[in-house]
Amino acid sequence: MKINENFLKIESSYLFSNIAKKVKEYSLANPEKAKDIIRLGIGDVTRPLAPACIEAMHKAVDEMSKGETFRGYPPEYGYDFLLEAIRDNDYKSRGVELDISEIFVSDGAKSDTGNIGDIFSLQNKVAICDPVYPVYVDTNVMSGRSGDKADGKWSNIYYMPCIAENKFLPQLPKEKVDLIYLCFPNNPTGMAITKAELKKWVDYANENGAVILYDAAYEAFITEDDVPHTIYEIEGAKTCAVEFKSFSKTAGFTGVRCGYTVVPHELKTADGTELNKLWARRQATKFNGVSYITQRAAEAVYSPQGKQQVREIIEYYRHNAKTIYEGLKACGFEVYGAKNSPYVWLKTPENMGSWEFFDMLLDKLQVVGTPGEGFGPNGEGYFRLTAFGSKENTEKAVERIKNYFAK
Numbered sequence: 001m002k003i004n005e006n007f008l009k010i011e012s013s014y015l016f017s018n019i020a021k022k023v024k025e026y027s028l029a030n031p032e033k034a035k036d037i038i039r040l041g042i043g044d045v046t047r048p049l050a051p052a053c054i055e056a057m058h059k060a061v062d063e064m065s066k067g068e069t070f071r072g073y074p075p076e077y078g079y080d081f082l083l084e085a086i087r088d089n090d091y092k093s094r095g096v097e098l099d100i101s102e103i104f105v106s107d108g109a110k111s112d113t114g115n116i117g118d119i120f121s122l123q124n125k126v127a128i129c130d131p132v133y134p135v136y137v138d139t140n141v142m143s144g145r146s147g148d149k150a151d152g153k154w155s156n157i158y159y160m161p162c163i164a165e166n167k168f169l170p171q172l173p174k175e176k177v178d179l180i181y182l183c184f185p186n187n188p189t190g191m192a193i194t195k196a197e198l199k200k201w202v203d204y205a206n207e208n209g210a211v212i213l214y215d216a217a218y219e220a221f222i223t224e225d226d227v228p229h230t231i232y233e234i235e236g237a238k239t240c241a242v243e244f245k246s247f248s249k250t251a252g253f254t255g256v257r258c259g260y261t262v263v264p265h266e267l268k269t270a271d272g273t274e275l276n277k278l279w280a281r282r283q284a285t286k287f288n289g290v291s292y293i294t295q296r297a298a299e300a301v302y303s304p305q306g307k308q309q310v311r312e313i314i315e316y317y318r319h320n321a322k323t324i325y326e327g328l329k330a331c332g333f334e335v336y337g338a339k340n341s342p343y344v345w346l347k348t349p350e351n352m353g354s355w356e357f358f359d360m361l362l363d364k365l366q367v368v369g370t371p372g373e374g375f376g377p378n379g380e381g382y383f384r385l386t387a388f389g390s391k392e393n394t395e396k397a398v399e400r401i402k403n404y405f406a407k
């Protein structure tokens with residue numbers, strides 16, 4: 001047999017697996033200090049699920065226990081009750097008309113953003129922001145679309161630097177690209193895009209026959225009016241964009257697993273092939289749907305109680321984001337993000353390397369974050385902290401950083 005040699009091109013371990021391994025090694029070597037570790041690295045939630053979701057799950061479990069209400073395989077693209085709730089609450093309420101056949105429920109945005117490449121030719125040129133959520137790059141490497149790596153960059157990937165000088169927003173490509181990955185509010189920088197800025201991307205994609213793969217997993221954290229909650233709020237987006245959304249950060253489903261992808265019927269190739277049909281075929285073949293219990297929990301997110309409870313949880317994390325942002329700013333750090341996002345992006349002090357800063361925070365303060373370099377070459381010299389910890393731990397971590405750097 002022969003293996004897919006593209007796998008040999010990438011680092012053997014995924015960014016967040018690497019971090020977990022480093023923290024584990026540190027903990028084994030320093031058992032006493034390990035007790036004080038505060039994890040603000042991976043964007044994993046810590047608040048319990050909203051009571052409305054729990055109630056819905058219990059009810060669904062009871063249904064599964066009786067012959068009359070038992071359910072087997074779920075519909076491959078999601079139950080109508082959830083598709084309709086998504087259509088009405090996430091789109092119709094924002095003036096966007098979708099048909100439920102344009103929505104595909106899945107186990108999350110990580111899988112979908114990673115799998116979407118299946119429906120596109122390997123000949124396509126991919127454009128990504130730098131820094132970027134590593135899944136977009138790694139999955140293109142695995143499939144053989146990236147070319148080879150030199151000086152930290154892949155030869156067939158077009159990098160769009162997102163740096164302080166351009167307010168961490170990508171600039172329109174200067175050469176022909178076919179697939180453009182955008183994530184707003186952004187992971188890792190925490191920065192948002194306005195409707196006017198996003199319109200430029202939609203126009204560019206329509207004019208150039210490119211597709212925007214729009215990851216809106218952090219949409220629930222938006223606070224500013226001119227920031228779009230879905231790319232379809234932008235005129236023309238239905239003919240050029242696929243959108244990914246997730247219940248993970250919105251409703252704390254990182255462990256439950258549920259998200260969805262929108263592929264509008266209007267999105268077609270030049271010869272009229274609907275991308276929707278291709279994605280439907282891909283999902284029906286390689287994915288067997290999300291459990292009934294999970295989909296009932298996701299539906300409950302849209303109930304009046306669910307909405308209120310989820311809003312409170314988001315507010316809790318938002319407060320943490322503010323604590324980190326303001327605390328670090330007050331002690332002289334250059335900080336970004338937080339306003340529309342659970343992520344705070346900071347410049348490392350004294351031009352320290354981002355892994356060096358990671359090691360220092362872990363060793364001296366027992367605080368875990370994510371080194372910017374893990375998100376791409378332009379992340380070097382930066383560091384990401386998440387607001388998904390508990391309020392107490394977040395305050396403690398900020399206090400430790402403040403005390404240390406005030407010296």
Ligand code: MLT
Nearest residue numbers: 041042043044110133187
């Ligand atoms: C992150 O920390 O960047 C996220 O948790 C990754 C993810 O959502 O898969």
